[in-house]
Amino acid sequence: MNEYIKKYANNTRKSRLQQKILESLFVRSRAHDKVLGDDDNDDIDSPSPIYHQFLRDDTQSIATLTNFAPLEFERLWNSIRAHAADHWNVGRSHKSKQQPKDVLFMFLVVLKHCGKWDVVANVLRIKTGTFQKMILSFAEVVSPYLYEKYVVSAAGKFTMEALVLGDNTFHNYPSARYAPDVTFQQSNMPTGQTSSSRLQSRADIQIFRNNHEFHLQHLLMSSMETELADEGPLTTEHPDSWAVLADKGYQGLAADFRAITPFKKQPLRELTLEQMETNDRIAHDRVLVENYFGRLCTLWAM
Incomplete structure (x- = not known):
């Protein structure tokens, strides 16, 4: 509190x-x-x-x-x-x-x-x-126009094949297509009737699932990408999908997506050394997106 x-x-x-x-x-x-x-x-x-x-x-x-x-x-x-x-x-x-x-x-x-x-x-x-x-x-x-121009077009330009061939994949999890961050929103959002359904009242994982069509489309391996090496986690459960590198706010996302998330400490139980090392590797790869969104929050008073 x-x-x-x-x-x-x-x-x-x-x-x-x-x-x-x-x-x-x-x-x-x-x-x-x-x-x-x-x-x-x-x-x-x-x-x-x-x-x-x-x-x-x-x-x-x-x-x-x-x-x-x-x-x-x-x-x-x-x-x-x-x-x-x-x-x-x-x-x-x-x-x-x-x-x-x-x-x-x-x-x-x-x-x-x-x-x-x-x-x-x-x-x-x-x-x-x-x-x-x-x-x-x-x-x-x-x-919608800006979203198509600067988000969707970028997703089409920076394909997984382009990232692999350009050696621009994540260091510890090269099979991860991208990494979402926690929801960023204005802390001083204008008051008044802006929408009947406000994003700030939804969990990050729910927002991700609401955009499932976008994520499924851009995580799906193309015919050319199926030939690329993929030794990352969850290949058995999601053989035709690239991974998404998420944080603790996305626990449970692996039921629907190939989501790599850190281990969460359970009540009265400590994480094993292997689990802590896994969490460190995820955090190391995610630091870039964390810093990027942190900069956005600073610039836009989110």
Whole structure:
């Protein structure tokens, strides 16, 4: 319980600090203009006035607000520009007055800093309900596209055959295709009705199982990969599958997948020396993904 209270307190302090940073940046930027995004504002002649106002005032503020440097933001915008134009803010329903590039900017600000919807909405001078609806509708449009572009395509590019031939497999468990980490989510997730089923209330293993089609597809050995050497664990139970290198939060996953998980200490029983060595080997291979997700959590206040 003490650990929970300490973690909650740390998250609360972090959320307040982020809110102060966010508000100070917006206030400083608004010093040049009366209202952000005001159609009557002639100071910024741009198709995306909100983004370019911050870019004009201080280029470093873009990275502070979004974790993307201006060049990186432009690359991301160029990658989704056509998709956003075809699928967002179209149809007969009420259209947003904001420009797609500005909405992408605000969307990234929400992912990094948002504690409550009204905080970001107020500093942007947008009504809370309108702001929330705009961000969620934009997320529904761009999230599947970004997932296909940067996740699914990467899974297709870095096949197990490519990893083996490139000598890029895990050191102790070369038969492992990838390693999932514990769920990462915003500790200061925006409040309000975001979804009837919230990810943060689900166990990591359940989230993995809910995505079983993706995992089964990318763990399945291709006809060429069946010729590759595979002396890893669970080959008898899953002869046509590569392994997934998981942590203790995925105990029991081996019933459905070729999941390599560390041994868990049982009540009144100590782990054997062999079991501890196995756990050390798994931890050694997983340290890369642990550090990677740890960095993500730091960057995005997850």
